[in-house]
Amino acid sequence: ETWELLLKTGKDGRRTGLGFTALADMVAALGMAIDSDEAIAKVEEIMKEKCRAEFDSSIDMSLTRGSFIGFDAEIEKTSEFVQMLEKELPDVYTRMMEHGRRNISISTVAPTGTLSMLAQTSSGIEPVFMTHYKRRRKLNEQDRKAKVDFIDDSGDKWQEFTVYHHNLKKWMEITGETDISKSPYSGSTASEIDWAKRVEMQAVVQKYITHSISSTINLPNDVSLEKVSAIYMDSWKKGL
Incomplete structure (x- = not known):
């Protein structure tokens, strides 16, 4: 019975988890520091385009195969993410409200630890731990x-x-x-970057992701409770 319920939920929602890895390597290849304003702006530009392509594809599939079971345009309008689409990608929003989408949820950023080891790249959204x-x-x-x-x-x-x-x-x-x-990695490892910029980078990525993000913020052993609290509060304020 449990497996039948899981199968039904999967078929009804058509949930996917399109993600990425090697963000730190990409930023380094562009010659940017991972906690710089220019890197954060470039990543937002890329994530926005990724989001557009994902939703365009899901809407296209809805036209030929039908939307996921339970799609309701009125309910969609109450979603903060959909409200973001209306503001940032109004053409995508308009098409989706008219035609629906094939997948209830589309994207994520997974840890990709083993995958990144195989690919010999940095892992997921994480900065390089050590050069x-x-x-x-x-x-x-x-x-x-x-x-x-x-x-x-x-x-x-x-x-x-x-x-x-x-x-x-x-x-x-x-x-x-x-x-x-x-090297472009200098000053951009996990122990060197500014934690506030690290949170800002994740917030920019999360803005265009429909699921959650797997992430670790590395801190020294002697980190204060106040700093940990500040990281959590700043993350919460940025929608993480």
């Missing part, structure tokens, strides 16, 4: 010719090497530059 870090590998008897970086108190031999964010490594290969501070 590079040190990794250690314990050597065994078969690694006799391997370089030994240090021996611990137990006598175990270790090799140490630097792991770079994949697209930073590409930038280094293309430019021949080894100074990371000159």
